[in-house]
Amino acid sequence: GAVVSQHPSRVICKSGTSVKIECRSLDFQATTMFWYRQFPKQSLMLMATSNEGSKATYEQGVEKDKFLINHASLTLSTLTVTSAHPEDSSFYICSARGRRESPLHFGNGTRLTVT
């Protein structure tokens, strides 16, 4: 089955620093990857859609300069949380899809804690 690997699974950083999260599709080429944020006991909130080789499309209310997304290859997308603040602490999950009609497969998530 389709496997999506996300790294790191947990990260603790100091306020003001930047954190990079990687998302890889291991056994398929992902033309589109998605980044979600999930608050405790809530559903997944789409942050942005990234297409290989082009700029990411951000959802309303998501700061593109704060959450930098790079999708440089068909198997790798990265999310960089720049100048992190405690309110950025959350569970970030990536997902990937091969063909347009294929279901999404998710990474295992990254628990970010900003102190």
Added chain:
Amino acid sequence: GQQLNQSPQSMFIQEGEDVSMNCTSSSIFNTWLWYKQDPGEGPVLLIALYKAGELTSNGRLTAQFGITRKDSFLNISASIPSDVGIYFCAGQLVLRAGNMLTFGGGTRLMVKP
């Protein structure tokens, strides 16, 4: 935008009981997906439904794509403790301009041994 209503929000059941949860939408989808999320992990795809009326099973799980394309249900038979988690439905609309995936609010399932 599209809204997905998932119910119930939570369930606390006895081991061995059957479980049923559903999602309804204000508009149509052409794919329904059901995911399970364990604490601290990403959602895992359980069942994907591609046709209106489709009924699909995966072990003790059965899901159906409603005939109106606006709803779907997931049943779990003979629940066991490892069924504990949050179940999300998701409706996908594949358009020429791109895909839209909308998640339900989730159903938190707790199983008492």
